[in-house]
Amino acid sequence: MRLESKPSPGRLLHLFAACVAVVALVAGACGPIRGERSAGDERGAAIVIGSAVPLTGSSAKMGQDMRQAIEMAVDEINGRGGVLDRRLEVRFEDDACDAEAAVAAAHNGKAGVVAFDAVTPGERDFSAVLTHLKARRPDAIYWTGYYAEGGLIIRQARGQGIDASIMVGDGSRDAALITTAGLASAEGVFVTSPPSAAELPGAAGWARRYAAAHGEPGPYSAQAYDAAQIVAAAIQAAGSTDRAAVAAAIRAIHHDGVTGAVSFDASGRRQNAAFVVLEIRRGRFALVQGPAAPRADAAPSPPPRAAAEPGPPARSTSRLSNALEQLLNALVIGSFYALVALGYSMVYGIMRMINFAHGDLYALGAFVGYSALALASGSFLGAGALGIGLALLAAMAVTGGVGALMERVAYRPLRRSPKLVLLITAVGMSLLLENAIMLFEPWGPSFRVYPVTLTRAGTSLLGVHVGYAHIAILATALALMWALRRIIGRSTVGLAMRATAFDAETAQLMGIDVDRMISLAFLLGAVMAAAGGVMAGLYYGQINFLMGFIVGIKAFTASVLGGIGNLSGAVVGGMMLGLLEVIGTRSVGGQWKDVFAFAALIAILLVKPTGLLGERVGKRM
Structure with a gap:
């Protein structure tokens, strides 16, 4: 099987050429290069070149390695007098490795390609x-x-x-x-x-210099260093910063770099790349x-x-067992959506607003759990069930407090404002939380690997492989959903919350602290989202500061699918969305699963606009 992400598979051959395609910019600012000379070509003015590297997102570490190598090359060039007797500067653009389009390799029917x-x-x-x-x-x-x-x-x-x-x-x-x-x-x-660098016979000295300044070179550091050197040499050979002249000089160049002899063909590809x-x-x-x-x-x-030798087919080849394993996958995915969807439904039920910052509480909970697990792993608590349990509680407590604080600071003063104002505020809070997570140094913009992950071992049940992680995730999610249901449906506080949702003014006349009930709804919703975030970190082993955005959108979709304001509907909607994604993956492929799921959602809502279980209008919670 061949799995592809949207960036082109041809990048294996084009990487060095892409690094060399650093655009020379003039005039000291990032204006476009023109054929004619400008004020920026004056002797002594810096020549500015640019490079697009991933500085955020899942490949931020790789981009940082490339940036350091390019800066190292520029410093050495300037130490030798610069280019055309002018200082060289470099400015970086963050591309986040998000290609505009994928070069899809079609299935060509060759024998042996099974998927x-x-x-x-x-x-x-x-x-x-x-x-x-x-x-x-x-x-x-x-x-x-x-x-x-x-x-x-x-x-x-x-x-x-x-x-x-x-x-x-x-x-x-x-x-x-x-x-x-x-x-x-x-x-x-x-x-x-x-x-x-370690595998290049001529790069040992450069690798030592790089390591002394920045640590171990990354996978593309040597290529990025040579790219900057080649651009500078091409500008020198062209005698100007004219775009066409520099491009022609790059194609004609023969450079002995740390990666070996570098030359290019007419299309700009490196020749004899190892x-x-x-x-x-x-x-x-x-x-x-x-x-x-x-x-x-x-x-x-x-x-x-x-x-694989010919023999009896594996258990997983049975259509029934395969379908049951896919159903198990759907339940696990759906449990994450359901936990977050509960918060959307609670807030809508009691305030009639959509808190689009709620998905980012899921991410915040995952990161708080990440830090708590790291501390527990290095202490007497260890990385076992005790450490995981305490980390889960810590994440739920901290994130619940942030959820209540969010309501108190951002939403309460605007409660009587038009709904559009609250909606815009929610979007602003979402951006605030995302950037706060990204800028907090122990977490940062790159993804983090969870200190502890759930075991992938399991058992066979009716011919279906059931992982212990599946059991743990589903059992914990169901326990939390049951506990929330008991609080809302059987406790005095829950009765007060339902009364507030039904008629806030009458509830206040009856002595209910409406502000407190609304804050409690935000707190409980944040607690559920935090639990989902921690469990996702334990299950997948990886988190990032943007993880809450798409999960939040899908959880909101799940709450609408089940019936907005209906807690049971949020759970059913989450599980249904997980099932639709699995069916979409199986039917149209992994990259189209979201399209399939949302198309199915639209079709369901056209038939039943209030969701599968219906919106709770008279009794929203």
């Missing part, structure tokens, strides 16, 4: 794709995307018992791939990549083919995985 699928960058749940793949019994899987998703695919594939050989492309060559996948799951995975093949062994990338590969008399590599 082909594409996934959306940033996706974290590949269970439906992998369950479908498992039934095909592949001998090998090739992933052409980035390490953020690659590590999750490897972890989840091994968790489902898929023992096929796995190979990943250069976008996954990063230590974070091993951390995300886990040592046991990553063992034996192959990586194709341009050679790193690639290496590595294998992950005991948590490290071991070179098995490339310019510095071990000799034949070196320690042999582990034997390759044996090809």
Whole structure:
């Protein structure tokens, strides 16, 4: 099988050319390059070049390595007198590795290709794709995307018992791939990549200088360094900063860089680019083919995985068992949506507003749990059930407090304002929470690997592989939903909340503290979202500061699907949305699953506009 993310698979060959396509900018500011000279061409004015690298998102670490290498090259060039007797400056643009369009490789019908699928960058749940793949019994899987998703695919594939050989492309060559996948799951995975500094015979001295300034070079640091040197040399050879002249000089250049001899063909591709093949062994990338590969008399590599021999079909090939495994996947995914959807329904039921910042409380809970688990793992509490339980409680407490504070500071003063004002405020709070998580130094813009993850071991039930993680997630989610239902339906506080939802003015005349009840609704909703965030971190093993946005949108969709303001409807809607996503993945592919799910949602709402269980109008909670 071949899995692809939306960035083009051709990037394996185009990476160096892309690095060299650094646009020279003049006039000291980032104005466009023109053929004629301008005031910025005056002697002594700096020549500004630009580079687009991922500084945020799942590949931010890779982009930072490239940025440091380019800055190192520019500093050395300026130390030698600059270019055309002028100082060279570099400005960076964050592209977040979000390609505008994918170059889709169509299935060409060659023998042996049992499945082909594409996934959306940033996706974290590949269970439906992998369950479908498992039934095909592949001998090998090739992933052409980035390490953020690659590590999750490897972890989840091994968790489902898929023992096929796995190979990943250069976008996954990063230590974070091993951390995300886990040592046991990553063992034996192959990586194709341009050679790193350590694998280039002529780069040893440069690698030492880079390490002294920035630490270990990243997978593209050497290429980025050479790219900056080539751009400077091309400007010097062209004698100006004219765009066409510099481009022609780059194509004609022959540069001896740290990555070797560099030259380009007429289309701008690097000629004679070297690639290496590595294998992950005991948590490290071991070179098995490339310019510095071990000799034949070196320690042999582990034997390759044996090809599948003919024999009785695996249990997973049964259509019934495969369908049941997909149903289990849907329930786990749906439980995350349901926990967040409960908060949407509670707030709508009591305030008649949509709190679009609610999804970011899910992300906040995941990060608080991340920090709490890191502290617990390094203490006497350990990383077992006690540590996980306390981290879950800590995340629920902190996030619940933030939810109540959000209501008190942002929404209460505007409660009597038009609904549009509250809606805009909710969007603002969402952006505030996202950026606060991103700017908080221990968390940051890049994804984080959870200190502890749930085991992927499991048992067989009626021919279906049931993971212990599935059981833990579903049991915890159901327990939380039951507890919330008891609070709302059977307690005095719940009665007061339902009275407030029914008629706030009358409830206040009856002595109910309406402000307190509304704050409590925000608090309980945030607690549910935080629990979902922590469980998602434990289940997937990876979190990022934007994770709450798409989950929040889907959870809101689930609450509408079930019946906005109806708590039971929120649960049913979450599970239904999870099921629709799994069916979409199986029917039209991973990259189209959201389209399928939302199309089905529209169709359902056209038939039943108030949702599956109906909106609670007279008794909203």
